[in-house]
Amino acid sequence: MRSFPYPQVGSPDLRSPSRFLWWLAKAQRTTLLLGITYGSLWTLSQGLIPYVLGQAVDFGIVAGNFGALLAWVGLLLALTVIQAVTSTLRHRAAISNWMQAAYRCSQLVGYKVTRSGDALPQRFSTGEVVSTSASDAMRIGEIFDVSARLAGSVVGYLLVTFLVFQTSWQLGLVVLVGVPLCGAMLLFVIRPLQKRQKEQRDAAGKMTALGADTVAGLRVLRGIGGENIFVERYRERSRETQLAGNKVAYSLADLDAAQVLVVGVFSVAFTWIGALQALAGQIETGQLVALYGYAVFLVSPIRNASDAVSRFIRANVGARRIIDVLDTPSAVHDGGPTVDGPASPSVLVDSSSGALILPGLLTGVVSADPAASAALARRLGRFEDAVLRQAQVLWGGAALHCIPLGEVRERIVVSDAEPQLFTGTLREELDPAGRHSDADIMAALDVASAGDVFDGLEHGLDDEVTEKGRGFSGGQRQRLVLARAVLTGAEVLVLIEPTSAVDAHTESRIAAALRTERSEAANTTVVVTASPLMLGAMDTVLFLGSDGLLTEGTHRELLATVADYRTVVIRGAGMDAHASNGSTQNKRNENSISEGQC
Missing domain, CATH: 3.40.50.300 (P-loop containing nucleotide triphosphate hydrolases)
Structure with a gap:
C-alpha cells in the first residue's frame, strides 16, 4: 500500500501554469522517469514487431527456411512478452504519477486553506475552492498520466522512421514529415477546445459555489421560504454549465473525427506508396507486410500526441485556477523576524x-x-x-x-x-x-x-x-x-x-x-x-x-x-x-x- 503524495520538497513555482506543472514534474521525477522508461520499452517492442514479422516472411516463409522462421517467431514471442510486462509497469507508473500530482495539488490547496486565515474566503467562495481542490487537481494529474505514453510515442516514432528509411528513403520521408504534419493539423481543432474548456470550467465553478452556498444556508432559506428562488438559480447555473459542456463535447467530437480522418488518410497514403513499390519490385513481400504494420503502429503516436495536447490544455486551465488560490496573500505569516512569547501567563x-x-x-x-x-x-x-x-x-x-x-x-x-x-x-x-x-x-x-x-x-x-x-x-x-x-x-x-x-x-x-x-x-x-x-x-x-x-x-x-x-x-x-x-x-x-x- 502506497501513501500519496510523497513528501513535498520546496515551495511551488506560481509564476505561470507551465512553471507550476514543471515544479510538480520535478517533485515526482523518479516515478516520471520510470513511467517514461517503461513507456519507451513498451512502444519499442510494439514498433519492432512489424519489422520482425517482415523478416520472418522474407527469410523464413518466402525463403523456405524453417530454422530462420522459428528463430524470428521466437523473437516475435519474446517481444510480445516484453510488451505485456512493460505495458503493466507503464500503467502502474502512470497511475502513480497521476495520483501523486492530483493529491499534491489538493494538499497544497488544503494547506493554503488552513494557513491563509480569512484571506481566501474573501476572494473565493467555498464552492470554488472545493472545485479547485477536486476537479482541477484531477485534470492536472491527467497530464502526468499521459506522459509515459507520450514519451513512448516519440521514441516509437523515431524507431519506425529509422526502420522505414532502411526499406525506402521515400517512405522514410513520408513518415518523418507526415506524422508531425498530421499532429499539427489537429491543432486547428484543439485550439477552440481550449477556449470552450475554460468556459466550461468557469461555469462549473460558479455552479458548485452556488450549490455549496445554498446547502450551507438551507435551514435559513426554508425559514423564509426562499429555497425555491435559490433552486431556480441553481437550475440556471446548471443549464449554463450543461451548455458549456455540450460545446466542449462538440469540440471533442470534432477532434475524434479529425483524428480518424487525418490518421486514416496518412495510413492509406503510406500503405498505397508501399504497395506501388512492392509491385515495382523495389521492396520485398515481407517489407510490404512490415510497412503495413508500421502504418497501423503510427496511428498510436499521432493519437497520443493529440490526446496529450488536449490534456495539457485542461491541465493548464486547472493549474491557472490553483495558482490563483495558492497565490492569494495569506492573512497570517510565519517567517521573518520573530520574538519569543512570554514564558508565563501574561497580560x-x-x-x-x-x-x-x-x-x-x-x-x-x-x-x-x-x-x-x-x-x-x-x-x-x-x-x-x-x-x-x-x-x-x-x-x-x-x-x-x-x-x-x-x-x-x-x-x-x-x-x-x-x-x-x-x-x-x-x-x-x-x-x-x-x-x-x-x-x-x-x-x-x-x-x-x-x-x-x-x-x-x-x-x-x-x-x-x-x-x-x-x-x-x-x-x-x-x-x-x-x-x-x-x-x-x-x-x-x-x-x-x-x-x-x-x-x-x-x-x-x-x-x-x-x-x-x-x-x-x-x-x-x-x-x-x-x-x-x-x-x-x-x-x-x-x-x-x-x-x-x-x-x-x-x-x-x-x-x-x-x-x-x-x-x-x-x-x-x-x-x-x-x-x-x-x-x-x-x-x-x-x-x-x-x-x-x-
Whole structure:
C-alpha cells in the first residue's frame, strides 16, 4: 500500500501554469522517469514487431527456411512478452504519477486553506475552492498520466522512421514529415477546445459555489421560504454549465473525427506508396507486410500526441485556477523576524481598543457595536497580521504578530460563533490530536453541559459524526464545539457567543462549570457575549464602543452605573445603543512598541 503524495520538497513555482506543472514534474521525477522508461520499452517492442514479422516472411516463409522462421517467431514471442510486462509497469507508473500530482495539488490547496486565515474566503467562495481542490487537481494529474505514453510515442516514432528509411528513403520521408504534419493539423481543432474548456470550467465553478452556498444556508432559506428562488438559480447555473459542456463535447467530437480522418488518410497514403513499390519490385513481400504494420503502429503516436495536447490544455486551465488560490496573500505569516512569547501567563493589551486582558481571569466582552467585539476577538486570535501591524496586540510586552505562529496557535485558541464539525468519530471530533483519555473528554462535555448528546448515539464516542454535524441540533453542535475548545486546555481561550443557541437553564450550568474549570487551571478566558448569565460568571467585563473601550467592571457594577451597558445586556438592543462618552477609553497601552516592528 502506497501513501500519496510523497513528501513535498520546496515551495511551488506560481509564476505561470507551465512553471507550476514543471515544479510538480520535478517533485515526482523518479516515478516520471520510470513511467517514461517503461513507456519507451513498451512502444519499442510494439514498433519492432512489424519489422520482425517482415523478416520472418522474407527469410523464413518466402525463403523456405524453417530454422530462420522459428528463430524470428521466437523473437516475435519474446517481444510480445516484453510488451505485456512493460505495458503493466507503464500503467502502474502512470497511475502513480497521476495520483501523486492530483493529491499534491489538493494538499497544497488544503494547506493554503488552513494557513491563509480569512484571506481566501474573501476572494473565493467555498464552492470554488472545493472545485479547485477536486476537479482541477484531477485534470492536472491527467497530464502526468499521459506522459509515459507520450514519451513512448516519440521514441516509437523515431524507431519506425529509422526502420522505414532502411526499406525506402521515400517512405522514410513520408513518415518523418507526415506524422508531425498530421499532429499539427489537429491543432486547428484543439485550439477552440481550449477556449470552450475554460468556459466550461468557469461555469462549473460558479455552479458548485452556488450549490455549496445554498446547502450551507438551507435551514435559513426554508425559514423564509426562499429555497425555491435559490433552486431556480441553481437550475440556471446548471443549464449554463450543461451548455458549456455540450460545446466542449462538440469540440471533442470534432477532434475524434479529425483524428480518424487525418490518421486514416496518412495510413492509406503510406500503405498505397508501399504497395506501388512492392509491385515495382523495389521492396520485398515481407517489407510490404512490415510497412503495413508500421502504418497501423503510427496511428498510436499521432493519437497520443493529440490526446496529450488536449490534456495539457485542461491541465493548464486547472493549474491557472490553483495558482490563483495558492497565490492569494495569506492573512497570517510565519517567517521573518520573530520574538519569543512570554514564558508565563501574561497580560494581553489591545492598542486599538485599549482593552486589557489580565492573566488567569475570566473576562467578558460586551459591545454596543457587535463589530467592535468581534474585531477584538480576531485581533486576540491573530487572524490578520496586517491589522495587527497597524493596531498591535501586546502579549507580555511582545507584539503578538511577531511571535511564531505555531506558538500563538498552541497557546491562544479562538472558538468562533459558527460551530464547525467535520466527519469522523465523535472522539476524533473532540480530540483531533488524540491526546486525552475518554474520562477527560467526558469531563469537557460536562463543562459544556453536552451529556444529552449521547442520548441518540448508539456507539457513544465512537459514533460517526455526519458532515458539518448535521445529525445534531444547533444547540448540540454549539456545546460540542465548546467542549472541544475546553479540551484544548489553552492558556488563553477566546469564546465568541458560546451559548447563543442554548436555553437559559443550560446556559447557567455552562457558565458555572466554565468558571470552575478555567479558574482551577489558572488560565485566561475571554468570552464575547451579551448574555447576563454568562457575564455574571465573569471576573471582569469590558464594555466596548465603536471607538474602543468605554468602561470596565463587574457585571453588577456596570448594570448599576452604565445605562448603555444595561440597554445592551438587558434589552439586547446593542445595534441601537450609542456610546455617550468616548473620552473614558482606557489609555493603558501607551507603552506599546512602535508600529509594525518586532
